[in-house]
Amino acid sequence: xxxxxxxxxxxxxxxxxxxxxxxxxxxxxxxxxxxxxxxxxxxxxxxxxxxxxxxxxxxxxxxxxxxxxxxxxxxxxxxxxxxxxxxxxxxxxxxxxxxxxxxxxxxxxxxxxxxxxxxxxxxxx
Numbered sequence: 001x002x003x004x005x006x007x008x009x010x011x012x013x014x015x016x017x018x019x020x021x022x023x024x025x026x027x028x029x030x031x032x033x034x035x036x037x038x039x040x041x042x043x044x045x046x047x048x049x050x051x052x053x054x055x056x057x058x059x060x061x062x063x064x065x066x067x068x069x070x071x072x073x074x075x076x077x078x079x080x081x082x083x084x085x086x087x088x089x090x091x092x093x094x095x096x097x098x099x100x101x102x103x104x105x106x107x108x109x110x111x112x113x114x115x116x117x118x119x120x121x122x123x124x125x
Contacts, residue, residue, distance in 0.1 A: 006095050009119030016085050018121060022095030023077035027114065033103035035112060036069065036080045038091035038121075045094070049080060050106035058106040062088075085123045092118040 005027045008020040020036065022028060035050030035058075049069040051057045057069060068081045078095060096112035103111050 005116035006093065006119040009093060009121045011122040011124065012085055013124050014086055016123070017081070017083045018085065020080040020082065020093055020095075020119060020121075021077050022079075022116060027095075027097060027116070028071070028076065028078055031097045031099060032101060033106055033111065034071065034078045034095070034097045035106060036078075037094045037096055037109065038089075039094070039118075040091040043091075045109060047107040047109065048093070050103075051078075052103045052106060056106065060107065082121070085121075087123050087125055089121060090123050091121060093121050094118045 005022050006020060008018060010018060012018060033050060033052035036048045037045050038048050039045040047060055048063055049059045049067055051069055051071060059067065066084045071078045095116040097114045098112050099114060105111055
């Protein structure tokens, strides 16, 4: 299922920052895990950052030290703070969530069963 939940995308120069939010009513409540994925034209969708309901956090190696995922509790928006952006970060960014079961692998697309419509992030040199 796809919902309009993401906001905060835009165009910035390399080294800039953006803050993405996933905050549709009901989408971020009582989830087993939530994550951010991205997809550039002609490329596969890949996991960027994720967290589960007990505080486990995962990042893809390419964003460690630059991106931060956060959520105070199950009722708060999921946020991705992106700093020191690079042109290779350019992509459509999607918020994803799993509503039941257990999140065995936070970095796997098939773990999630609810998806947002995406927000575009463009980073220029």
